[in-house]
Amino acid sequence: MPELPEVETITRQLRSFVSGKKIDSITVLRPSVLPKETPSTFSARLRGRRIRKVGRRGKYLIFCxxxxxxxxxxxxxxKFLSYHTRPRENAHLRILFGFNDGSWLAYHDQRALGTLFTVQDKEVVSELDKLGVEPFSPSFTPNFLYQMTRQSRQPLKEFLLNQNRVVGLGNIYASEVLYDCGMHPERGAESLSRDEVKRLTASIKGILRQAVEANGTSLSNYRDLLDQTGNFQTSLKVYGREGERCERCGTEIKRIKQKGRSSYFCPQCQR
Ligand SMILES: [Zn+2]
Structure with a gap:
């Protein structure tokens, strides 16, 4: 699943590909990706309008x-793919946007679990309203994170996945962050000292920044707007490396299940 670095990469590419373009046509091939409105309402709200900007909040893309x-x-x-001529329809093409300059944007989704919906400009969007702070924003400080850990009884890995405190971390980057700062994924969030929270904050910012610079991680199907892979998969230290040797200490990387999802860690380096 795309996490912050992948969505940020797509946001930047969309910003340069669609900003200022007017949507001329919308073809909905799979209405189930529009859970909140009919294809005709969806199309009527967007057709003929110009895209002013593209932003990101957590793992959500926002076209204004x-x-x-x-x-x-x-x-x-x-995933979104950009085209300069109309692409041929295929089994995974769900929605196709045509622009006034003759270019096209296709929304592909193999499993069709993604969602698109429209809201009026000033409408409060409950999905976005409850999201926690952005890890690159000035509000994301060690003190903020320390306060959050005081209110949590969760293991660190689950604490990091919760999008109501800090947004953008999923299964891959939560494992990498905890390896980076040497903390066991099952350790209770409330057990962290102020110094440890400071290290955790630095690791979250550091790992996410490196991953954005690498255009994200492609392990299975993540592709960017140009159908290219990210590069951070070669920098992963623990995620997907069960049974391999830790590059710091040589101990075998372990995998455990937490709430049904795999966590990877080095039992020697992460306490
Ligand atoms: Zn190790």
Whole structure:
């Protein structure tokens, strides 16, 4: 599933590909990716409008048009692809946007679990409203994170996945962050000292920044707007490396299940 670095990469590419373009046509091939409105309402709200900007909040993409916003969550296999001529339809093409300059944007989604919906410009969006702080924002400080850990009884890995405190971390980067700062994924969040929270904060910012610079991680199906892979998979230290040797200490990397999801860690380096 795309996490912050992948969604940030797509946001930057979309910003340069669609900003200022007017949507001329919308073809909905799979209405189930529009859980909140009919294809005709969806199309009527967006057709003929110009895209003013593209932003990101957590793992959500936000297209700002005149009067409306288009909000997208890619979930497991959603991706946007850009074209300069109309692409041929295929089994995974769910929605096709045509622009006034003759270019096209396709929403592909193999499992079709992603969601797109529109809201009026000033509407409060409950999905976005409850999200925690952005890890690159000035509000994300060691003191903020320390306060959050005081209110949690969760193991660190689950604490990091919760999007209501700090947004953007999923299964891959939560494992990498905890390896980076040497903390066991099952350790209770409330057991961290102020110094440890400071290290955790630095690791979250550091790992996410490196991953954004590498255009994200492609392990299975993540592709960017140009259908290219990210590069951070070669920098992963523990995620997906069960049974391999830790590059710091040589101990075998372990995998455990937490709430049904795999966590990877070095039992020697992470306490
Ligand atoms: Zn180790």
């Amino acid at each position: 048009l005149d009067g409306y916003k288009l909000i997208v969550h890619l979930r497991m296999t959603g």
